[in-house]
Amino acid sequence: xxxxxxxxxxxxxxxxxxVGYIGEVSLFALSGLSHIFRPPYYPRxxxxxxxxxxxxxxxxxxxxxxxxxxxxxxxxxxxxxxxGAESAIASVVVLSVTRELGPVLAGLMVSGRAGAAMAxxxxxxxxxxxxxxxxxxxxxxxxxxVAPRLLAGIIALPLLVVLADILGVAGGYIVATxxxxxxxxxxxxxxxxxxxxxxxxSGLIKAAVFxxxxxxxxxxxxxxxKGGAQGVGTATTTAVVSASILILALDYVLTQLLFVK
Amino acid sequence: xxxxxxxxxxxxxxxxxxxVLDGVDLDVEQGTALVVVGGSGTGKSVLIKSILGLxxxxxxxxxxxxxxxxxxxxxxxxxxxGQIGMLFQNGALFDSLPxxxxxxxxxxxxxxxxxxxxxDKAVEILAQVGLGADVAKLSPSELSGGMxxxxxxARAIAAEPAIMFFDEPTTGLDPIxxxxxxxxxxxxxxxxxxxxxxxxxxxxxxxxxxxxxxxLYQGKVTWAGPARELLTTTNPVVExxxxxxxxxxxxxxxxx
Ligand SMILES: Nc1ncnc2c1ncn2[C@@H]1O[C@H](COP(=O)(O)OP(=O)(O)OP(=O)(O)O)[C@@H](O)[C@H]1O
Ligand SMILES: [Mg+2]
Numbered sequence: 437x438x439x440x441x442x443x444x445x446x447x448x449x450x451x452x453x454x455v456g457y458i459g460e461v462s463l464f465a466l467s468g469l470s471h472i473f474r475p476p477y478y479p480r481x482x483x484x485x486x487x488x489x490x491x492x493x494x495x496x497x498x499x500x501x502x503x504x505x506x507x508x509x510x511x512x513x514x515x516x517x518x519x520g521a522e523s524a525i526a527s528v529v530v531l532s533v534t535r536e537l538g539p540v541l542a543g544l545m546v547s548g549r550a551g552a553a554m555a556x557x558x559x560x561x562x563x564x565x566x567x568x569x570x571x572x573x574x575x576x577x578x579x580x581x582v583a584p585r586l587l588a589g590i591i592a593l594p595l596l597v598v599l600a601d602i603l604g605v606a607g608g609y610i611v612a613t614x615x616x617x618x619x620x621x622x623x624x625x626x627x628x629x630x631x632x633x634x635x636x637x638s639g640l641i642k643a644a645v646f647x648x649x650x651x652x653x654x655x656x657x658x659x660x661x662k663g664g665a666q667g668v669g670t671a672t673t674t675a676v677v678s679a680s681i682l683i684l685a686l687d688y689v690l691t692q693l694l695f696v697k
Numbered sequence: 698x699x700x701x702x703x704x705x706x707x708x709x710x711x712x713x714x715x716x717v718l719d720g721v722d723l724d725v726e727q728g729t730a731l732v733v734v735g736g737s738g739t740g741k742s743v744l745i746k747s748i749l750g751l752x753x754x755x756x757x758x759x760x761x762x763x764x765x766x767x768x769x770x771x772x773x774x775x776x777x778x779g780q781i782g783m784l785f786q787n788g789a790l791f792d793s794l795p796x797x798x799x800x801x802x803x804x805x806x807x808x809x810x811x812x813x814x815x816x817d818k819a820v821e822i823l824a825q826v827g828l829g830a831d832v833a834k835l836s837p838s839e840l841s842g843g844m845x846x847x848x849x850x851a852r853a854i855a856a857e858p859a860i861m862f863f864d865e866p867t868t869g870l871d872p873i874x875x876x877x878x879x880x881x882x883x884x885x886x887x888x889x890x891x892x893x894x895x896x897x898x899x900x901x902x903x904x905x906x907x908x909x910x911x912x913l914y915q916g917k918v919t920w921a922g923p924a925r926e927l928l929t930t931t932n933p934v935v936e937x938x939x940x941x942x943x944x945x946x947x948x949x950x951x952x953x
Contacts, residue, residue, distance in 0.1 A: 557793075565789035568751045572783040573803035573852070 464656050471583035481584035489550040490592030496549060497542045501600035504537055505529060505607025513616050526623050527630035529608030534635040538600040540687050543646035546593065547679040551654040554585055555675035558658025559668035582659065585651045593647030594640040601636060638694040645690065646683050653679035700763050702727045702860060702892035703748065708757035710743055717743050719916025730886050730893045732903040732924055734938065735913030736947060741896045742786055744913065745862045750778050782858035786865050788849035790837040796848050797833040803856040826851045827877055843870045850878065854885050861886060863895040867902050879905040900939050903927060912938065
């Protein structure tokens with residue numbers, strides 16, 4: 437009986453802790469977002485964060501998208517040829533890339549690259565008193581450090597996903613025409629007849645949400661880190677793991693909202 | 698007597714079960730320098746971080762210019778604390794910015810100078826702490842520890858604040874540079890008529906910088922008086938501390 441009570445108490449504490457955590461993250465997010473809209477603005481810092489998140493993630497996102505498109509064509513060919521439905525390959529590639537794989541894979545890659553870097557940078561600033569120093573120099577740290585990164589994440593991810601969409605489809609095209617013997621014209625026309633602006637736009641909405649989540653987790657964990665180098669390491673890991681899980685979970689929620697009518 | 702610039706009463710702060718400040722009382726008179734001494738880990742840094750609002754105290758009162766910052770509106774508290782320039786114990790330089798931008802950061806944030814004037818201004822302020830113009834373009838990680846400290850000092854005094862806090866300004870400097878920095882601090886504080894709190898372990902430095910002194914021990918100010926009396930007082934705690942004896946009321950080795 438006592439054991440049962442202990443278990444319940446433990447469970448209760450865990451739930452309370454979780455709810456408290458969600459509350460803290462939400463407050464942090466609201467505060468960060470509200471600073472985007474209030475002066476002073478830091479365009480230089482938004483630009484720098486945009487370069488870190490967007491520009492320097494170009495190669496890794498491009499390669500991921502290209503290879504994913506190629507594998508997708510190859511695998512669906514194996515599956516569909518059993519039913520003589522090879523002609524569906526183009527539609528499978530374009531649908532899955534624009535709706536799902538572009539945003540999700542770009543999100544996961546950027547989280548590993550830029551989200552981790554953000555957490556490490558802010559974490560180091562926290563444990564070396566640099567964040568405290570900001571506030572003694574007439575600067576609000578949330579506005580100076582967090583708001584530009586959130587904004588850059590929201591803008592950069594959709595742009596990366598446009599690239600990922602194009603390269604993913606191109607990867608499928610290359611494999612289909614070079615290896616699987618499709619006629620380029622047939623494959624392309626089949627691609628375009630399955631191409632829906634709606635899919636792309638929904639994918640970009642997802643991307644903006646993922647970009648926000650990546651920057652939020654990077655900033656939140658870095659900003660709150662404590663305990664020296666080890667704390668910064670923990671913050672970095674937590675930022676990447678939580679952003680990745682959130683991306684996958686939110687992908688489901690957003691798919692439900694955007695596509696299931 | 699005029700109103701003290703800073704008045705701290707019954708200030709308490711605990712981290713978990715560990716009580717760090719247990720009712721600290723402190724006055725900094727207008728235009729004077731207070732040195733705070735005390736053993737490692739007695740809460741000196743926590744004390745000035747509480748005044749700065751970087752640590753939230755559990756109880757007590759902190760007045761700046763006669764206004765309780767703990768009760769004031771956030772905007773007003775920010776304004777009152779905005780008068781404080783702070784030299785952090787570890788420098789806390791922004792390592793993503795070059796030295797000149799570090800030094801002029803506060804001035805730029807307050808829009809008191811323009812960006813293209815900032816470099817020249819930085820060189821000017823750096824000269825005051827004995828650093829040449831060539832340092833301005835370096836990044837903080839390219840400096841020695843002592844140079845970092847001086848850049849941090851330059852950053853703290855750049856805006857000529859009415860209140861200055863120095864957390865161990867001369868730790869990590871050679872004795873001569875230490876004396877130079879002490880002189881600079883005295884000069885700044887006197888020239889600007891600022892009020893200051895300096896934390897130090899260095900008795901010679903305490904004599905040079907301080908008008909008054911306070912000794913923090915077991916969460917309280919156990920002794921306060923004119924700085925020159927630090928070396929002559931018969932208070933056993935202060936005496937042991939200033940003479941650096943292992944025996945006495947302060948039991949370093951036995952502390953948890
Ligand atoms: N953020 C914090 N969380 C938990 N404990 C803290 C925190 N900051 C300080 N402490 C504890 O408070 C005590 C006082 O710390 P503080 O940094 O004020 O010491 P100090 O007097 O400045 O020492 P030193 O001369 O070594 O700089 C220490 O025991 C420290 O462990
Ligand atoms: Mg200290």
